[in-house]
Amino acid sequence: MKEIVLESYGKINLGLDVLYKREDGYHEINTIMQQISLSDTLIMREIKEDIELDCNNKELPLDSTNLVYRAWKKMQEKTGINKGIQINIHKKIPIAAGLAGGSANAAAVLKGLNQLWGLNLSEEELREIGIEIGADVPYCIMGGTALAEGIGERLTKIKSFKDKxxxxxxxxxxxxxxxxxxxxxxxxxxxxxxxxxxxxxxxxxxxxxxxxxxxxxxxxxxxxxxxxxxxxxxxxxxxxxxxxxxxxxxxxxxxxxxxxxxxxxxxxxxxxxxxxxxxxxxxx
CATH class of the missing domain: 3.30.70.890 (GHMP kinase, C-terminal domain)
Incomplete structure (x- = not known):
C-alpha cells in the first residue's frame, strides 16, 4: 500500500481589500497572503476504491462538503483515474478561522494525489484544478508570500517575508x-x-x-x-x-x-x- 505524509500549512492575510462584487456573484479582491508554520498533517494511503476520511477533530465534516473530498473527486474527474484514497487528517489549524485550513488540506491532497498517481502535473496545472475547489486553494498550492487578485486565482510571488x-x-x-x-x-x-x-x-x-x-x-x-x-x-x-x-x-x-x-x-x-x-x- 502506497502512503504519503504531507504537512498542510495555514496562512494569514497581511492585507485584504475587497474592490467590488462581480457579475458572477464573486467579489474582486486584492490580498497579500503569507504562509505560516501552523499546519495540519495529512496521511494519504491508496485503497482500491472510494474515499475514507478520518480526523482527530470531530467538528470537521467528513462528507462531500469537505474540501479534501472535493479535491479527490475533482482529480478523478480531471484525470479519469478511478482510484480510492484513505486520508487521515490531524488538525492543528482551527476550523473556520480565517487561516485557510480547509483550502490548505485540499491543496495538500492535490499535491499528494499528483505524486501517488504519478501524474507529473505542474504547479500551474494543480492551481487551475484548485480554483475549481476553492478561492484560496491555488495560493495554498503556491505558498510563501504572494499577492492574490481576482477571486484569489491571479497570483504574483513576492519576496519572502519568512521567519517573522x-x-x-x-x-x-x-x-x-x-x-x-x-x-x-x-x-x-x-x-x-x-x-x-x-x-x-x-x-x-x-x-x-x-x-x-x-x-x-x-x-x-x-x-x-x-x-x-x-x-x-x-x-x-x-x-x-x-x-x-x-x-x-x-x-x-x-x-x-x-x-x-x-x-x-x-x-x-x-x-x-x-x-x-x-x-x-x-x-x-
Missing part, C-alpha cells in the same frame, strides 16, 4: 464569510495600500509592514463581535508591532520583533481568552 514571529488568537466564535461579504460597504475610503505593504516586505521592514496591515472586512466583523477589536488592542498593549484579523476572521494575528514580549503576551491572552485558542507561529 506571530501570535494567533482565535476567540472561539463563529463568523459567516457569506454574511461578512454581504454586509461590506465597498464604497468606503478605507483601502489597502498594496504598494506600500509590498515595498515594506521587499525591504524586510517588519515595523513598516505592521504599520500598514489592513483588512477591510474587520469593520463588519467587529460590529457584531467587539472581542476582535479587544484582542487587537490587547496584542498591541503587550508588545505587538501591529495586529490584524486574518481573512473573514475570527482569528487575529500579531506581528512581533521581540520573543520575550511575544511569550508574555501569549501568557496573558491565554488566561484572558481561555475559551479560545492562542498559538505561536512563524511566517514561512
Amino acid at each position: 514571529d506571530i501570535l494567533l488568537v482565535n476567540p472561539g466564535i463563529g463568523v459567516s464569510t457569506t454574511e461578512v461579504y454581504g454586509n461590506l460597504r465597498l464604497n468606503k475610503e478605507l483601502r489597502m495600500d498594496v504598494e506600500k505593504i509590498i515595498s515594506s516586505i521587499e525591504r524586510d521592514d517588519i515595523k513598516s509592514v505592521a504599520d500598514n496591515i489592513t483588512n477591510v472586512m474587520e469593520e463588519v466583523v467587529m460590529e457584531k463581535n467587539p472581542i476582535i477589536s479587544e484582542i487587537k488592542k490587547d496584542m498591541v498593549s503587550y508588545g505587538a508591532l501591529g495586529a490584524l484579523m486574518s481573512g473573514s476572521g475570527p482569528t487575529v494575528f500579531g506581528l512581533f520583533d521581540d520573543m520575550d514580549k511575544l511569550k508574555f503576551c501569549k501568557k496573558i491572552l491565554t488566561e484572558k481568552y481561555s475559551k479560545g485558542i492562542v498559538l505561536l507561529a512563524k511566517t514561512i
Whole structure:
C-alpha cells in the first residue's frame, strides 16, 4: 500500500481589500497572503476504491462538503483515474478561522494525489484544478508570500517575508464569510495600500509592514463581535508591532520583533481568552 505524509500549512492575510462584487456573484479582491508554520498533517494511503476520511477533530465534516473530498473527486474527474484514497487528517489549524485550513488540506491532497498517481502535473496545472475547489486553494498550492487578485486565482510571488514571529488568537466564535461579504460597504475610503505593504516586505521592514496591515472586512466583523477589536488592542498593549484579523476572521494575528514580549503576551491572552485558542507561529 502506497502512503504519503504531507504537512498542510495555514496562512494569514497581511492585507485584504475587497474592490467590488462581480457579475458572477464573486467579489474582486486584492490580498497579500503569507504562509505560516501552523499546519495540519495529512496521511494519504491508496485503497482500491472510494474515499475514507478520518480526523482527530470531530467538528470537521467528513462528507462531500469537505474540501479534501472535493479535491479527490475533482482529480478523478480531471484525470479519469478511478482510484480510492484513505486520508487521515490531524488538525492543528482551527476550523473556520480565517487561516485557510480547509483550502490548505485540499491543496495538500492535490499535491499528494499528483505524486501517488504519478501524474507529473505542474504547479500551474494543480492551481487551475484548485480554483475549481476553492478561492484560496491555488495560493495554498503556491505558498510563501504572494499577492492574490481576482477571486484569489491571479497570483504574483513576492519576496519572502519568512521567519517573522506571530501570535494567533482565535476567540472561539463563529463568523459567516457569506454574511461578512454581504454586509461590506465597498464604497468606503478605507483601502489597502498594496504598494506600500509590498515595498515594506521587499525591504524586510517588519515595523513598516505592521504599520500598514489592513483588512477591510474587520469593520463588519467587529460590529457584531467587539472581542476582535479587544484582542487587537490587547496584542498591541503587550508588545505587538501591529495586529490584524486574518481573512473573514475570527482569528487575529500579531506581528512581533521581540520573543520575550511575544511569550508574555501569549501568557496573558491565554488566561484572558481561555475559551479560545492562542498559538505561536512563524511566517514561512
